[in-house]
Amino acid sequence: MGHQQGTPSPQLPGTRGAPARSRRGLLLDAVAEVVREHGYHGASVSRIAAAAGVSRNAFYEHFANKEECFLAAYDESVEEALRLIRAAARADDGWERQLEAGVAAFLAYAASRPARAWLCIVEPLAAGPRALARRDAALRAFAAALDRCRDGRRASAPSLLTELVAGGVYEVVYRRILAGRAASLPELLPAVMYVWLAPLAGPERAAAAARAAARRQAGGAAGPPALAIAATAGAVTEQDTDVS
Amino acid sequence: MFPKRVYRPDVLAASNRTPQRLPRGRHGLPRRFIVHNQRERMLVAVAEAVAEQGYPTTTVADIIARARLSRRTFYEHFADKQECFLAAYDTVVEQMLRGIRHAYEHGGRRWTDRVHAGLRAFVSYLAAEPAFARMCIVEVVAAGPEARSRRDAAMRTFIEFLEPGREQAPRGVVVPPLAGEIVVGGIYEVIYARLLRDAAGDLTELLPELLYCALVPYVGHRAAARAVRDAQARDAAAAARLAADAQAEAPTAAAAGRDDALVPGEEPPADDPPAR
Numbered sequence: 180m181g182h183q184q185g186t187p188s189p190q191l192p193g194t195r196g197a198p199a200r201s202r203r204g205l206l207l208d209a210v211a212e213v214v215r216e217h218g219y220h221g222a223s224v225s226r227i228a229a230a231a232g233v234s235r236n237a238f239y240e241h242f243a244n245k246e247e248c249f250l251a252a253y254d255e256s257v258e259e260a261l262r263l264i265r266a267a268a269r270a271d272d273g274w275e276r277q278l279e280a281g282v283a284a285f286l287a288y289a290a291s292r293p294a295r296a297w298l299c300i301v302e303p304l305a306a307g308p309r310a311l312a313r314r315d316a317a318l319r320a321f322a323a324a325l326d327r328c329r330d331g332r333r334a335s336a337p338s339l340l341t342e343l344v345a346g347g348v349y350e351v352v353y354r355r356i357l358a359g360r361a362a363s364l365p366e367l368l369p370a371v372m373y374v375w376l377a378p379l380a381g382p383e384r385a386a387a388a389a390r391a392a393a394r395r396q397a398g399g400a401a402g403p404p405a406l407a408i409a410a411t412a413g414a415v416t417e418q419d420t421d422v423s
Numbered sequence: 424m425f426p427k428r429v430y431r432p433d434v435l436a437a438s439n440r441t442p443q444r445l446p447r448g449r450h451g452l453p454r455r456f457i458v459h460n461q462r463e464r465m466l467v468a469v470a471e472a473v474a475e476q477g478y479p480t481t482t483v484a485d486i487i488a489r490a491r492l493s494r495r496t497f498y499e500h501f502a503d504k505q506e507c508f509l510a511a512y513d514t515v516v517e518q519m520l521r522g523i524r525h526a527y528e529h530g531g532r533r534w535t536d537r538v539h540a541g542l543r544a545f546v547s548y549l550a551a552e553p554a555f556a557r558m559c560i561v562e563v564v565a566a567g568p569e570a571r572s573r574r575d576a577a578m579r580t581f582i583e584f585l586e587p588g589r590e591q592a593p594r595g596v597v598v599p600p601l602a603g604e605i606v607v608g609g610i611y612e613v614i615y616a617r618l619l620r621d622a623a624g625d626l627t628e629l630l631p632e633l634l635y636c637a638l639v640p641y642v643g644h645r646a647a648a649r650a651v652r653d654a655q656a657r658d659a660a661a662a663a664r665l666a667a668d669a670q671a672e673a674p675t676a677a678a679a680g681r682d683d684a685l686v687p688g689e690e691p692p693a694d695d696p697p698a699r
Contacts, residue, residue, distance in 0.1 A: 220479065337636070353608075374606070
């Protein structure tokens with residue numbers, strides 16, 4: 180292992196002088212690539228270490244086992260996504276535009292980091308109870324974020340509505356990622372807007388908001404935050420301080 | 424509230440000919456699941472095993488131990504665990520969908536009534552058959568790509584039931600085609616979460632809220648809330664009629680079967696969405 184410690188880590192593109200991705204970071208990227216290719220069950224420590232270009236011993240310096248590495252990658256990705264979503268939603272005014280910006284940021288993140296999206300959305304279902312608990316927590320956080328975008332409307336709607344819409348969006352994203360269509364995720368934005376707004380503000384207003392969101396997306400005027408996210412999401416781990 | 428078991432699924436045939444339910448465990452299969460041959464014994468066994476211990480840790484040895492069949496017999500029917508699982512999944516989902524489709528098509532003139540009937544058949548089935556529910560909703564996502572594509576096909580069938588709702592939308596409103604996928608996906612997720620907590624029995628109680636969520640993107644809040652209230656009233660009336668008929672015809676049988684047909688003493692949920 181000695182010779183490897185002397186080897187400089189490869190500089191990732193777009194880091195612009197930021198410190199190179201640590202060996203731990205390389206392992207987190209590697210586990211995402213490996214589970215996408217082989218599934219959680221087919222992903223071995225050897226494969227993950229090889230994909231990261233480090234030895235098995237180096238792997239075990241950072242993680243006790245495959246599950247720990249998987250969960251660390253999961254947590255890092257979710258933090259990254261949440262940071263982007265919060266930044267995007269903060270930048271826009273009004274609850275509808277905040278919803279639009281936040282959802283757009285989420286979809287842009289998943290589209291731009293397909294391996295991480297696969298790890299977070301698809302693989303937890305096969306990765307044991309701790310991963311499932313994290314998935315559950317992420318869904319709850321998403322539902323809570325949706326609930327903040329309702330302007331106090333329709334308190335009489337069943338409480339299940341939020342859980343169901345959050346779960347439904349998750350499911351639609353899951354199906355796209357599973358089908359290898361992560362790049363198309365941003366197209367979901369208008370439908371997500373519609374489904375959340377229809378009960379709260381009525382189908383007419385929901386349809387108008389969905390049209391407006393689609394127009395902003397198509398016109399490239401998807402709001403500066405969403406654009407910026409699409410452009411930077413790929414390199415965000417390396418410069419995360421800029422975003423928050 | 425709702426009759427707990429409105430739709431009695433006709434699982435692997437002959438179910439309706441077996442009037443009594445024998446006691447069963449949490450994940451046990453109803454004895455109505457009549458097993459005709461070795462193959463079906465293995466389908467039952469894989470469903471039970473997977474429901475109890477999860478797909479990844481279930482082995483062929485677990486399946487044959489439950490089915491009380493030899494390994495050799497297993498391999499005469501199936502190439503491996505996955506093939507056996509898929510055969511069981513297909514059998515159960517086909518029958519479940521047949522029941523849902525029947526309920527939907529005969530659910531009434533209005534689309535909202537048909538959605539109610541189909542949804543009620545769905546949750547009643549799942550609540551009555553927790554092992555099958557676990558297999559079809561939870562374990563299927565852990566059983567490999569082929570299983571996932573079967574799940575996908577089942578969900579597409581549900582989406583078709585919602586498709587006519589796009590014509591129910593207010594004038595000038597184009598409901599995005601993806602709305603149905605989000606709603607069906609959301610229903611799956613809600614059920615998935617309950618099944619993970621072993622709360623299959625609660626599913627029928629969710630019916631009013633699930634119905635609201637399924638209808639509201641198409642018809643809006645007021646019409647969805649009204650449809651839920653109408654549906655609840657109809658279900659309550661039907662349940663009362665059923666109970667009265669049963670009592671009149673066979674007092675002892677009705678007394679024995681009462682808690683099977685109704686949730687005793689339950690009122691409609693207080694959070695029934697008001698019209699405004």
